[in-house]
Amino acid sequence: MNKHDFKMGFILLLTLCIMPARAADINAGKSKAAVCAGCHGSAGVSNNPMWPTLAGQSSAYLEKQLKNFKAGLRENSTMSAIAKDLSDADMQNLAAYFASLPGKSAGGDAAFAAKGKEKAAMCMGCHGQELKGNGQFPKLAGQHPDYLAKQLHDFKSGERKSGQMNAISKTLSDDDIKALAEYLGAL
Template sequence: MNAIGKTAIGLVFALLLSPARAADINAGKSRAAACMGCHGSAGVSNSGLFPSLAGQSRTYLEAQLKHFRSGERVNATMNAMAKDLKDEEIQNLAAYYAGLPGKSAGGDAKLAAAGKEKAAMCMGCHGNELRGNGQFPKLAGQHPDYIARQLTDFKSGARKAGPMNPLAQSLSEDDIKALAEYAGSLH
């Protein structure tokens, strides 16, 4: 191998072995002040209009903020909020929210019991107890109205996400309500 090849391989190894920049949770907390009106002061939304962010994975939060920033995911408010975020700010926000404890949003106990029976199909991606799994969001503790709206949007095609669209199309309105109540009852 010539000197150029050895140098290139050395650079690749140096980049791979160099430590990644750690996210700044305090900077994320400061930046999150603009998010609190919708997502709650501790990342737990009190409204079915907005998702709770507390306890979501960094991977999921970073991906969604980048999708909002690029316009790949459409929501007028979030597109405007994310459009000027730098990658570092996204990482900081994601680290801050990922470190916050989630809590149960409550839910109708009877419907939640019915939803628990149907939730096995969700756990393959969203993890046991629907606590999230890397790129797949934590559903546990989300407001039932928020989950129901997202499932309805996946079913209609208003929101697009690979396997969620055909899966949601197989759900009845009663299934959607029951799954939403079950997810909301968890934390």
Template sequence: MLAQEAKNPAPASTAAKPAAAAAAPAAEAAAKPAEATASVKPGDATAGQGKSAACGACHGIDGNSADPQYPKLAGQSEAYIVHQLNSFKSGKRQNPIMMGMVAPLSEQDMHDIGAYFASKTSLPGVADQALVERGEQLYRQGDSAKGVPACMACHSIDGRGNPGAMYPQLTSQHAQYIEATLKAWHDGTVWGDDAHSQIMPGIAAKLDAKDIAAVASYVEGLHAAEGAGTSAAK
């Protein structure tokens, strides 16, 4: 009997094999996202130039869009571009055109495209002289009575932004695009569910139509290359 009992553990070892075999694919699948992330390298601007060819139809070959309804991407940080592309791909940011464009892109593609546009320079715009005074006040000082902070606190005095904190460059951005975006935020549009995505809708909700037009125009006139906070007016 003792000899027979000593042999009995063998089936238990055999029974464990299916469980181990089942666990292996699960572990392998769990490891794939980590491997994919680890394989992503800093963006390659040269590779990004080819990958961004389709982007040029709306945003311009060098990221300086001719149609003001589409934002300039020239000079925008790689990190911010990648973040927005991922938001489109996940559906957190809704735009039928962009969601279709990003669908086939890999994470590396996004970084390469971001690096390409980050390497370009945004062409200067011009602010409306009639709106500069109020626009400058909002951008540099904010409006304490309305609870609106100064734009430059996050986007810098000359509109270069803060890539590390994911605050975008605004320098020379089309006033039409800025105005449309601020109005959308004012009306409740949100570009995600994280805390960072709630910042601008909360601020825009406190701005009226005149304030939005003024700060949008001022931003278009910001010329980072000419010195801190200069805004050309027409």
């Protein structure tokens, strides 16, 4: 490597380091989100308890999940088909759009929710003290109890993969899962 090549490489590296990262475009995300409304609601709040609410989730979590669907690391035929046609910018814009929307509590069965409160403490280390998400860990507060219960059962059976969640869910009984999901939905 000669002196000129070294200098040009250094200038390129310096330029890349000081260039601002491309900011997500919430309006572009809103335009792309029309296809999401059928399952996740027009404002990101799902009316179907088997599909997650996206409103208020962290953009980091949403973007990671879209990438996982596209790469086949997370399986769902509908989401995989949608994600395969999304560019990285599309995913970033969609994630920013849904993260910008206010979430809403799905509610939960009060009797079960009271039983689930003590179990929720184990979730706070990753999902935050108020269970509103933490970076790439999703917001659990206010999510549909049926959706949460299905995800916990899928982690427990190994159908959905995530080392920490697979291990934690194996410690939960079916009643624990129901109570925890109801508590989280009620937040």
